[in-house]
Amino acid sequence: MHRIVIVGGGAGGLELATRLGNTLGRTGVARITLVDSNLTHVWKPLLHEVAAGSLDAATDELSYVAQAKWNHFDFIYGRMTGLDRRAGIIKLAGWKGTYAPDEVPSTDVAYDTLVMAVGSVCNDFGTPGVRDYCIFLDSRQDAERLRQEMLERRLAAMAKGGSHTLRVAVIGGGATGVELSAELQDTHHKLAHYRDPKRSSQDLDITLVEAGPRLLPALPESIGRSVEKELRNKLGIRVLTGTAVKRAEADGFFDAQGNKIEADMMVWAAGIRAPAFLHELDGLESSHIDQLVVRSTLQTTRDNNIFAFGDCAACPLGDAPGNVPPRAQAAHQQAEWLTRNLRLRLEGKALPDFHYHDHGSLVSLASYNTFGNLLGNRMVEGGLAHFFYASLYRMHQAVLYGRWRTFRLMVGSFIARNTRPLLKLH
Numbered sequence: 001m002h003r004i005v006i007v008g009g010g011a012g013g014l015e016l017a018t019r020l021g022n023t024l025g026r027t028g029v030a031r032i033t034l035v036d037s038n039l040t041h042v043w044k045p046l047l048h049e050v051a052a053g054s055l056d057a058a059t060d061e062l063s064y065v066a067q068a069k070w071n072h073f074d075f076i077y078g079r080m081t082g083l084d085r086r087a088g089i090i091k092l093a094g095w096k097g098t099y100a101p102d103e104v105p106s107t108d109v110a111y112d113t114l115v116m117a118v119g120s121v122c123n124d125f126g127t128p129g130v131r132d133y134c135i136f137l138d139s140r141q142d143a144e145r146l147r148q149e150m151l152e153r154r155l156a157a158m159a160k161g162g163s164h165t166l167r168v169a170v171i172g173g174g175a176t177g178v179e180l181s182a183e184l185q186d187t188h189h190k191l192a193h194y195r196d197p198k199r200s201s202q203d204l205d206i207t208l209v210e211a212g213p214r215l216l217p218a219l220p221e222s223i224g225r226s227v228e229k230e231l232r233n234k235l236g237i238r239v240l241t242g243t244a245v246k247r248a249e250a251d252g253f254f255d256a257q258g259n260k261i262e263a264d265m266m267v268w269a270a271g272i273r274a275p276a277f278l279h280e281l282d283g284l285e286s287s288h289i290d291q292l293v294v295r296s297t298l299q300t301t302r303d304n305n306i307f308a309f310g311d312c313a314a315c316p317l318g319d320a321p322g323n324v325p326p327r328a329q330a331a332h333q334q335a336e337w338l339t340r341n342l343r344l345r346l347e348g349k350a351l352p353d354f355h356y357h358d359h360g361s362l363v364s365l366a367s368y369n370t371f372g373n374l375l376g377n378r379m380v381e382g383g384l385a386h387f388f389y390a391s392l393y394r395m396h397q398a399v400l401y402g403r404w405r406t407f408r409l410m411v412g413s414f415i416a417r418n419t420r421p422l423l424k425l426h
Helices: 011-025 044-052 064-070 140-160 175-191 221-233 328-346 383-401 403-416
Strands: 002-007 030-036 074-077 080-084 089-092 107-110 113-116 162-171 200-209 238-240 245-249 252-255 260-262 265-268 303-308 361-365 369-374 378-381
Touching: 002 011, 002 107, 011 030, 011 064, 011 328, 011 383, 030 064, 044 140, 044 175, 044 383, 064 074, 113 328, 140 162, 140 265, 162 175, 162 252, 175 200, 175 221, 175 361, 221 238, 221 361, 221 369, 221 378, 328 383, 361 383, 369 383, 378 383, 383 403
Parallel strands: 002 030, 002 113, 030 074, 113 303, 162 200, 162 265, 200 238
Antiparallel strands: 080 089, 089 107, 245 252, 252 260, 361 369, 369 378
16 A cells, blocks of 8 residues: 655644645555654644634644544654655654653664655854744744743742733734734733732833835735734834844843843744754755755655645745745645645656645734735735734634534534633633
């Protein structure tokens, strides 16, 4: 039986494993295996909500083991460390849990077709001090760390009494930085509902820093300007554009002119790169940010048996210059394309080219507003934009759970609003 191994259970990898499991896996045409170093999946575009405490990841996470059982594929818990293309195997690191008495040794997983979907991580561009003093937002663990630190600082402020100001700097004016800044401010306002003003108060001072001339450089300029105006005037967030961070320290960072921006907490959300282990992985071609270079068939340039897609792949746009942008919609389209066309590969037929279709982008400013461009760069905002923004996650859930189960999840979420706090407070 043909062995298809997918490394990475993010949005694209999990969608692909689910789709292939319900087609090639269920009919016995191929054996589908998903490999990931986590046991659960949380949709990455929601991590800023997890970090702010407005979303409880424990209620929205998906178990890989259960998903594999329900959708006719295998799941292996492990972290990929190497590749042997000649032998057709990937290498997984050994590990030892907190309670298990024996260490699980390193192991090999054989494949006939390998699909790399390991996503991306934040790019610190080698900036001194960033790795030591900044929090990243690459995983659920990162988001939980940010949430927990802010919660502890608030509890400490309450214990001390009086008034305190928490200074938070978010570096990176792309979608992640903008949405996180707005979500943190919204959470701060909601927290007042549970706080006793007679005991203590804690103000929140957020500074959003962007090296470029405007926010949201990947979106039309009109949207970037509107979002910046909303952040400044309505949310009270300090926005610094044209400010490149050159060094980070424990109590703030310095810009190119040597000015210091003081902060108690710093979150780095500027730029992405593929995981470092992909760099020239067993001779595969990689880009300057360690993405695997692929052809328009999503096959790596030096091995037709290895595919890569999503943020970890440098895929040409086709007629237009540049590569497919690292967006969730791109990974979704590529997963759908691979589901259709890997069957052609098993039948020995030629693969068509992948063509990316930009359906627009949306940015949510928490409960305040939503902006975006849809239907040929038509700008939308407000309730209509928020509806489309929310539907993106429901579309992802529909692929993983099916439409009927997704509907039940929506109903359950609506009912639970009256039985849970507005925020995760523990």
